[in-house]
Amino acid sequence: MTLIDTHTHLFAEQFDEDRAEVVRAAIGQGVEKLFLPNIDSTTSAAMDALAEAFPEHCYPMMGIHPSSIKSNYKEELAHAERALFAEGANYYGVGETGLDYYWDTTFVAEQKESLAQHAAWAKTLDLPIILHTRDSFDDNYAIMRNAQDGRLKGIFHCFGGSLEEAKKVMDLGFLMGIGGVVTFKNSGQQLRDVLKEVPLESLVLETDSPYLAPHPNRGQRNESSWITLVVQKLAEVKELDVAEVARVTTENAMNLFGLER
Numbered sequence: 471m472t473l474i475d476t477h478t479h480l481f482a483e484q485f486d487e488d489r490a491e492v493v494r495a496a497i498g499q500g501v502e503k504l505f506l507p508n509i510d511s512t513t514s515a516a517m518d519a520l521a522e523a524f525p526e527h528c529y530p531m532m533g534i535h536p537s538s539i540k541s542n543y544k545e546e547l548a549h550a551e552r553a554l555f556a557e558g559a560n561y562y563g564v565g566e567t568g569l570d571y572y573w574d575t576t577f578v579a580e581q582k583e584s585l586a587q588h589a590a591w592a593k594t595l596d597l598p599i600i601l602h603t604r605d606s607f608d609d610n611y612a613i614m615r616n617a618q619d620g621r622l623k624g625i626f627h628c629f630g631g632s633l634e635e636a637k638k639v640m641d642l643g644f645l646m647g648i649g650g651v652v653t654f655k656n657s658g659q660q661l662r663d664v665l666k667e668v669p670l671e672s673l674v675l676e677t678d679s680p681y682l683a684p685h686p687n688r689g690q691r692n693e694s695s696w697i698t699l700v701v702q703k704l705a706e707v708k709e710l711d712v713a714e715v716a717r718v719t720t721e722n723a724m725n726l727f728g729l730e731r
Contacts, residue, residue, distance in 0.1 A: 471716045473701060474503045474723040475694040477566075477600065477627050477647055477676035480528070481506060481516040484680040484691055493524055496694035500716075504694055505727070506530045507566035507600050507627075510538035511549040529727070531563035533588055536570040536581045536602055543580045547587055554591055562727050564592040565600025566627065572604045582613060589617040592624065598726050599624035601644075607631055611638055618642055623726060628678055633664045640672050645722060647676040650684035650692065653703045658685075662707045670708060670718045674726070675700055 475496065485492055496504060504527055506517050514532065521530040532553045534546045554561060567588035569581050592599040603610045603626055614622065626639050629646035639646055651658050652665065665673070675697050677684075683692035684699040701719070705712040724730070 471500050471713055472720050473499070473501045473675060473697055473716055474505070474720050475501050475677050475679075475697050476505045476625060476674045476723050477507055477649070478504050478679040478694045479507065479509070479513075479681075480504060480679060480694060481513060481520045482509075482680055489520065490523070492693050492695070493520075493527065496697075497527055499695040499698050501694050501697055502527065503723070503729070504528050505562060505723075507535075507563070508532050508550070509535045509566065510546055514549070514553060529562040530560075531565050531597075531600060532559075532561045533563075533565035533567040533600065534584060535566050536568050536584065537573055539577050539581045539584050541577075543577065543584060547584060550588075551591065554595060561597065563598045563600050563624070564588050564595070565624075566602050567599065568602030568604075568627070569606035569610050570602055570604045571606045582609065585610070585613050586617065589614065589622060593617070593619070593621040596621070601626050603627070603629075603631075607635055611635075611642070614642055614644070625674060625676075625726070627676065628682070630661050631664070632660075633667055636664055636668050636672075640668075645672055645674050645726060648673050648704060649676045649678050649700055650682040650688070650696075652707065653684040653699055654688065655685060662703075665704065665707050670710070670715065671722060673704070673719055674723045675704070675719050 521528045625647045627647040679692040705715040
């Protein structure tokens with residue numbers, strides 16, 4: 471059974487003591503490909519180093535997280551642009567980008583400007599865009615809908631919205647990233663109800679490591695190997711064999727990122 475973690479920050483400082491072991495543990499569980507969404511200019515070197523250390527398994531993506539959009543946001547955007555368009559650049563997606571209204575709304579206008587810029591890069595480079603949408607789905611969707619000209623594709627990362635929102639994502643031609651929240655006993659129930667109505671062809675798996683560890687490991691540092699708990703729960707929700715859910719979500723990710731089996 472082959473799995474793909476479409477969203478994991480294994481380059482983060484939380485893994486400084488055992489990063490290689492964590493990657494190898496994931497590979498040992500069948501997680502053959504790990505997609506690494508950048509955070510900002512302070513994390514890109516570590517991300518690139520991890521991708522160089524495990525070139526057959528770790529796939530870097532370049533962007534600026536909305537929570538890193540501050541007063542110096544133009545410098546951050548310039549850093550991402552230089553990396554994406556550098557000669558010989560080998561990134562597999564644009565992100566993590568999007569909007570985050572949960573922690574701070576001081577720079578909402580700048581976040582929106584950043585998101586629109588990331589969308590333009592994604593279309594120019596024909597790369598998927600990876601969207602963070604915490605407490606900000608409507609504005610994210612509006613910006614993506616405005617930018618969509620048939621060339622835009624990507625993932626609404628950590629999807630946890632309503633069935634109406636899921637339909638909007640699918641209408642855009644985007645996928646939904648499903649992670650540990652689907653395993654949460656109480657707070658995951660709404661998501662499970664929605665996913666019963668969403669075709670498997672619109673879903674990919676993710677962990678968002680080191681965050682959002684799935685039950686029964688909730689509260690611990692998340693790891694990509696624990697995506698096995700996510701695929702098991704999703705199979706239960708969809709009343710399908712785990713192998714089938716793994717196969718289809720892996721195929722969805724491979725197609726999105728332009729990889730061949």
